[in-house]
Amino acid sequence: MPTTAHATASAFADATASDSALRRFLHGLPGVDAVGLEARAAALGTRSIKTTAKAYAIDLAISVIDLTTLEGADTPGKVRALGAKAVHPDPTDRTTPRTAAVCVYPDMVAAAKEAVAGSGVKVASVATAFPAGRAALTVKLADVQDAVSAGADEIDMVIDRGAFLAGKYLKVYEEIRAVREACGERARLKVIFETGELSTYDNIRRASWLGMMAGADFIKTSTGKVGVNATPANTLLMLEAVRDFKQQTGVQIGVKPAGGIRTSKDAVKFLVLVNETAGPDWLDNHWFRFGASSLLNDLLMQRQKLATGRYSGPDYVTVD
C-alpha cells in the first residue's frame, strides 16, 4: 500500500510542489453544478430494488458496515458487545454476513481487537484528534501511533478543515502524508473531510483529490458529529472522484459515507449510487463502507422480513 501511495505522490509531484501549484491544480478540476448533482443523486434514488436484488443489496450493505461507537461513554463492555454484534449480527441466523469492521476510539482498539479476534472483522480507529482535528501534528501522529500499535487495521483520520478553508492546501496534504507514514505497512487510511463543514461541492471535489493524491486508501464524508453528514449527493460526488482518479492513475480508492444513513432503504440507494457511478468494482467491503450504527438493525429486520415474509420488530434484533 505505501508503495502505491509513493507512486501516486510522485505522479502528482508537480501539482504538489508548492501551495500555489496545488491551488492551481485543485481549482482547475471541473466545477460541480449543485442542482445537477443533486438531481442526479435523487434520480438514482428512484431505482426500484426488489426481490433478489433487494436480498443481495441487504447482505452487501451488512457486509460493508463499519459498526461504530464513538461516544465519551464508551467502555470495554460496550465495545465487546459491538464486536460480538459485528461477528454475528443476527444470532438467529448464522448465514447473516459479518460487518466489515468495528470503528472505535484509539483507547478502545485493544478491547475491540479481542472482541473480533479470528473473525475477519477489522478494527478501525478514528484518530488525529477526532472529530475536530484541532491539535498539533505531533499530537495527531501520537494518536495514530497509539491506535496502530494497539492493533488497528484501519485509521480514520480527519483533515484540518480550518487549513483547507483558509486555502492552505499544502498543509492539509502534508498532514495526510504524515499520517499515511504513521499508519505504516499494515493499516489502511481513511481520510475524513467533514463535508458538512467544507460546505460546497467544489470544495468536496477538491478535498477528494487532495486526499487521494496524498495517499488515502479511502475517502470518507464525515465524522457523524456535525449537522450534515453523508448525503446521496456528496457521496455521488466522491464516487465520481474515485472513478476519475482510477481512470487517470490506475489506482483504486475506496469510499465511505458515514453518519445519517439509518434505514435499509437509504443504504440501498447508496449502493445504487456506487453501482451506477464508480461501478461494480467498488461493490465490496474492500472498496466501500458505511459508517453507521443503527443502520445494522434495520437491515437485519428487513433481512428477516425477506426470509420469513413477516416483519418482526425491534425486540427481535439485538440492542447493544
Next chain:
Amino acid sequence: MTMDKQTSVFEYAPAPESRSVVDIAPSYGLFIDGEFREAADGKVFKTVSPATEEVLSEVAQAGAEDVDRAVKAARKAFEKWSALPGAERAKYLFRIARIIQERSRELAVLETLDNGKPIKETRDADLPLVAAHFFYYAGWADKLDHAGYGANPRPLGVAGQVIPWNFPLLMLAWKIAPALATGNTVVLKPAETTPLSALFFADICRQAGLPKGVVNILPGYGDTGAAIVAHDGVDKVAFTGSTAVGKEIARTVAGTDKKVTLELGGKGANIVFDDAPIDQAVEGIVSGIFFNQGQVCCAGSRLLVQESIQDELLDSLKRRLSTLRLGDPLDKNTDIGAINSAEQLARITALAETGEAEGAERWSAPCELPSSGYWFAPTLFTNVTQAHTVARDEIFGPVLSVLTFRTPDEAVAKANNSQYGLSAGIWTEKGSRILAVADRLRAGVVWANTFNKFDPTSPFGGYKESGFGREGGRHGLEAYLDVR
C-alpha cells in the same frame, strides 16, 4: 490484498408497475357534446402498445361530418362558457387538475402503454406537469384583467387543436388549459398512435362536471386534423407537430380570420464549454437527447463541444450511455423505452443510415433490443459537420450528433446555423458567458447548466421554422385572447 470479493453482481430484478391500475376498454368513441359516440361513417382504427405491438383498443376515427358536429357543439357551448365569471371557470380547471392528480398513477401507466415511454418519465415528468399546467391556468382564469391585455380581454371562440404523440397528455394540457381559462371551447385531435389518454381526459371532463361541448375530443389521422383546421367555425388553430404539417396549416388558414400558433420541429444545440461542470453536463446531454427516446421537439440533438475537451467529454458520455437501461417501459428501472411507432422507427433508422453513408462515425450504446416492439439503441455520431444531414434534419429519435467548436463566437454561429430555433443549452461555470451567449442564441428556450426542464409558468415556443406563438406562462394566454 483484496478480501473475498462478492461473486454475484448487483442486477436489478424487474420492478414492473402494475397494469391493473388502468382499465382500457376494448373500444372507444368520439367525445362530442359531452357524449361518447361512434363516428358518423363508423370508421375505427387500432392503437397498439409500441413496446409489444399488442393492440390496446379500437378507437372511432372522426370524419368531416364528426368534425362539423363537434365544432357546432363547441360553438353552442361557447356562449355560456365564455359568459361565466373567471372564478367559475377556474373551479372547473382546479377540479380537473385535482382529478388528474388523483388518477395520476392510472394515467401514467396508460400513457406508458400507449406511447412506449418509460413509466419513470410519465410518473415523474408528464403527469406532474399536466396537473401543474391545469393548476397554473386555473389561477389565471379570474385574473385576466391583469394579464397585460387591458380590462376584460375576450376569448376567441372555438379552438381547433391538433397535438402530437410524444407527450400526449402534456400537449393536451398545454392546449386545453389556457383555452378554457380564457373562456374558449375546444375541439382537439390527439395523434393517431396515442389517442387513449385524451379519451381518458374526456372522462375526467365528465367527472369534473364540465358543461357539455366545452371540450370535444376527435381521434383520427391527418385528414381529421386538416378538417378541424379548415372548418369555418374554428376561430383559433393551435398545432404542435412537424414543420411540414405546420406549413400546410399556415397555408390553409392564410387569408382567414383564424388566429394560429404553431409549435414545430427543432434541432437544439447543446453547447458545452471547456469550463463546464463535466459530470452534470454529461447528465444534461443525456436528458437532452435521450429523454423520451429523443422524441422531443426541443431535444438537444446537436452537441456542440469545445474541441479541447472533446475526447474527455465523449469518453464520459459513452461510459454514461453504457449504463442506460433499455427495455420494458413499465419497469420502474427502465431509462429508455420504445419508439412510438414503426413509421417513426423507420424514419430514425433511415436518417442514421444517411449519417453513416455521409461519413459520420456511429457509436451505439451496447444494449440488447427486445424482439418485439419498436426499439432503437441510444446512438451518437462523431465527426459530424454542419454539412451532414444528421446535423441539419430533425431526427426525432435517440440520436445525438456531436460537433466541435473552438471559440464562443464559433459556438454561437454554429448553434444558430439551423432552419430551426426552438431550444439551446449552455454549459459553463462562468456566469458572464452564460448571459453573453444566451443573448445571441436564436432559440425560444435557452437552458443554462440544465436541459429539458419544463414549468407551466415559463413560455415555450420557437424562432424560424420551429414555429410562432408561445405556450405556457402569461405569454401563453395571448394565443387564446382577442387582442388584435
